[in-house]
Amino acid sequence: MSLFRDEWGIPHVRGASPAEVARMQGWVTARDRAWQLEIERLRGEGRTAELLGPAGLEWDTFARRARVAAVARAAYAGLDEETQEFLTAYVEGVRSGLEGASCPELEGLGAAPGAWQPWTPLAVFWVQQILFGSFPSKLFGARAAMVLGAEAALFRTEGLSGGSNAYGVGGGRTASGAPIVAGDPHRLFEAPNVYLQVRLACTDPDDTFDVVGMTFPGVPGVQHFAHAGRVAWGITNAMGDYQDLYRVDLRPGGDVVRRSVETVLVRDQEPVEVEVLETERGPVVLDDPEEGWGQALRTPGHDLDDLGFGALLPLLRSRSAADVESAVAHWVEPVNNWVIADVTGDVVHTVGGRVPRRDDAGEWVGWVDPLPRRTASAGGAVVTANDRCMPEFGALASAFAPPFRAKRITHLLDEAGPLDAEHAVAVLADTAQTAGEPLLALVPAELLPAAPAEWHGAMDGSPGAAWYAALRAEVVDRICAAPSLAPLREPSPHGPLYAPWFSLPARVAGALHIILAAQKPFGLDPRALVAEAARAVHEAGDPAPWPEDHRFWPLHALEQFELPHTRTAPATPLPGDTDTVRCNAWIPGTTVTVRGSVARYAWDLAHRDNSRWVVPLGASGDPDSPHHTDQHDAWADGGAVAVVTDWSLLTEEKTCP
Structure with a gap:
């Protein structure tokens, strides 16, 4: 060889x-x-x-x-x-x-x-x-349905942005x-x-x-x-x-068919024991021991x-x-x-x-x-x-x-x-933004600056892209501030592992075209909200070029575990956007892209x-x-x-x- x-x-x-x-x-x-x-x-x-x-x-x-x-x-x-x-x-x-x-x-x-x-x-x-499958989004969907009822359908896109x-x-x-x-x-x-x-x-x-x-x-x-x-x-x-999640009874005589305890060794600390519970439908990945209920994960891999x-x-x-x-x-x-x-x-x-x-x-x-x-x-x-x-x-x-x-x-x-x-x-490098049309349609004509009026949608270093990005960020923030969404602003109830799927700004940004098309989403008036956001962007002055506020940010494994790491990767400015062909996803509230x-x-x-x-x-x-x-x-x-x-x-x- x-x-x-x-x-x-x-x-x-x-x-x-x-x-x-x-x-x-x-x-x-x-x-x-x-x-x-x-x-x-x-x-x-x-x-x-x-x-x-x-x-x-x-x-x-x-x-x-x-x-x-x-x-x-x-x-x-x-x-x-x-x-x-x-x-x-x-x-x-x-x-x-x-x-x-x-x-x-x-x-x-x-x-x-x-x-x-x-x-x-x-x-x-x-x-x-x-x-990478659907079950983390199902956790968010269940939480949203509990808070919003039928309005949770406004978030109906699959998975994470990008x-x-x-x-x-x-x-x-x-x-x-x-x-x-x-x-x-x-x-x-x-x-x-x-x-x-x-x-x-x-x-x-x-x-x-x-x-x-x-x-x-x-x-x-x-x-x-x-x-x-x-x-x-x-x-x-x-x-x-x-992938499916099933509510299962963890009490004796309930749905658990096999119980075992595994020891997780922890560097510089005492070992931790983890109870592993299996049901006919799959292993229990989330539980509430005090209530005696849990959620079993079923996947083809487990079944077969x-x-x-x-x-x-x-x-x-x-x-x-x-x-x-x-x-x-x-x-x-x-x-x-x-x-x-x-x-x-x-x-x-x-x-x-x-x-x-x-x-x-x-x-x-x-x-x-x-x-x-x-x-x-x-x-x-x-x-x-x-x-x-x-x-x-x-x-x-x-x-x-x-x-x-x-x-x-x-x-x-x-x-x-x-x-x-x-x-x-x-073709794969194309940065033209078409997902923003429902947002742009709600901006009053008098609040459209000259450069964006001539903008053809490319998420690049143009003034139009910078204005659109600033407007979208302002709109997302205002939607997230809706009183009815307050419970969804809380961190993931299932721990940091699931935090990306429970980010309300990311969910709102990913479904913005659906939310703005609704009559009174979350009790809001989309037309009035967009107009107010456009005025705020106008008063704030010229925003930074989009690629400068949208930088390549690869995560080393140590960073993924929130541990110190000396970065060696360049923080390159990136064109593109969540719904452009060159799908460099936007994370609301940040100046980096990690997907x-x-x-x-x-x-x-x-x-x-x-x-x-x-x-x-x-x-x-x-x-x-x-x-x-x-x-x-x-x-x-x-x-x-x-x-x-x-x-x-x-x-x-x-x-x-």
């Missing part, structure tokens, strides 16, 4: 078998992202407090109660032998790579990496996904005559980045594959975005409603003891859109939109994952089948941006992202000439080296590496770097095992 790197330090792995490829992938990931691997392993095992002290207790309690590690072990045991061998080889590579790897964070904490197990990658994967884009265009729309798949996932900005670029090539004549793509550090293969030579794919979250890793090897071996669809049949959660295209010209949008069918009492009675699917002609396109892409999506959920991004991408593709990869990336595009790609099926990809920051998690932030400028400018697959243009690394 051998390891090569391109000019961006992206690893290109070559091995004589899938196991060799996995072993080298594990080794190089440990060399590039040692801290990230260690903290994600601890998260998956519910053991962060061993390293971080009391700051890790809330997460560890949730991870133990949600049975993250237990489900990962069960899911690993249920895999076929070949996939188990693939995972075991990856873990062996991680163990070897961690020996002597540079990790300033662990050194500063006086700690060393712990032991990875064959099932650890499954736990790492689920840590990234378990809060979202992902993906599209596929047929060869009739491209310069080469072959399809292009492009997209950009949006998640929490992290330092180092949540996605890692990689190339995996197997030279076994009977099992050849050569795939470039992106993976979660700690998970082998390429799961979500990849170009396998003859076929390419990308994903967005389909917003499926596949399966996290979808049966898709890993079939994805690597895919040669056609049909192959990718067959691989996606193994997918469990999260429920994703998959945009797929191949060299024969097929362009497909399908949904993969398990969505429960529910009876009138809310009990699960099987899975939604078939899942939505559509295709595009040679002159057509498919676009998905977490929206209700087609009528059949009603079987997946009742709440989706607003249609603004999807409509804008469709418009840009309709207006574009023949696409190449660079133009495909440029946005965590990767960007355009896969050209005519020739893979025409493709583009990029991540914020860079390939390495080591601040001393030249590849720690070397992709950042290209990403921040809305661009991407070239994919290079010619082995002769790569540099072989001699230090690998």
Whole structure:
């Protein structure tokens, strides 16, 4: 096996078998992202407090109660032998790579990496996904309904602000005559980045594959975005409603079928015991011991003891859109939109994952089948941006992202000439704001300044963007001040872990187009409120340029646990907005953005080296590496770097095992 790197330090792995490829992938990931691997392993095992002290207790309690590690072990045991061998080889590579790897964070904490197990990658994967579903929003929805009754429906958008884009265009729309798949996932900005670029090539004549793509550090293969030579794919979250919370009786003789106590070790403090309660519907993740009631979380992963890793090897071996669809049949959660295209010209949008069918009492009675699917002609396109892409999506959920991004991408593709990869990336960099039209329509004409009157909606450094951002912030503050919303201004009743879902300003901002369209939302007069806000903005004078008040702010894991950390990531000014295609989400009351595009790609099926990809920051998690932030400028400018697959243009690394 051998390891090569391109000019961006992206690893290109070559091995004589899938196991060799996995072993080298594990080794190089440990060399590039040692801290990230260690903290994600601890998260998956519910053991962060061993390293971080009391700051890790809330997460560890949730991870133990949600049975993250237990489900990962069960899911690993249920895999076929070949996939188990693939995972075991990856873990062996991680163990070897961690020996002597540079990790300033662990050194500063006086700690060393712990032991990875064959099932650890499954736990790492689920840590990234378990809060990505619908149940945290259901907690907020229940709270809002209790406070507001029917008016809680005004907040009816799914999840947190921001979202992902993906599209596929047929060869009739491209310069080469072959399809292009492009997209950009949006998640929490992290330092180092949540996605890692990689190339995996197997030279076994009977099992050849050569795939470039992106993976979660700690998970082998390429799961979500990849170009396998003859076929390419990308994903967005389909917003499926596949998680449920049930009120359960915790008293003796009630709903609990299994009780155990787990000990959480806490650095420099006494251990803490966590009671783990399981019901027929799932583990209890929230409880009120004094009242004797709790809430059990039910997910497909819990129900099936399966996290979808049966898709890993079939994805690597895919040669056609049909192959990718067959691989996606193994997918469990999260429920994703998959945009797929191949060299024969097929362009497909399908949904993969398990969505429960529910009876009138809310009990699960099987899975939604078939899942939505559509295709595009040679002159057509498919676009998905977490929206209700087609009528059949009603079987997946009742709440989706607003249609603004999807409509804008469709418009840009309709207006574009023949696409190449660079133009495909440029579509993803669009910053035109269309979600603000309901707000602008309520501003009295005499309060529209001259510059915004000429503004075409781009959330950039223009005076119009600055004025609009200031006006929106003022409107959101005034809505949040409504007396009827006072209980929702309180912190999350379930603790800091769920605080992002209970932020009232974020909820109001995300649903502003719905709230302003209502007659008397929360007892307010939208027209009068907007007019008063516009006068306040006028009296305050010229606001700062939008990108200056909207800076890239990736969170290191220590910051996520509210622990001290010396930042090495640049606080780059960012254009874009929550509902623009370049979806850098706005957080009311702050001058930073912590959610946005965590990767960007355009896969050209005519020739893979025409493709583009990029991540914020860079390939390495080591601040001393030249590849720690070397992709950042290209990403921040809305661009991407070239994919290079010619082995002769790569540099072989001699230090690998």
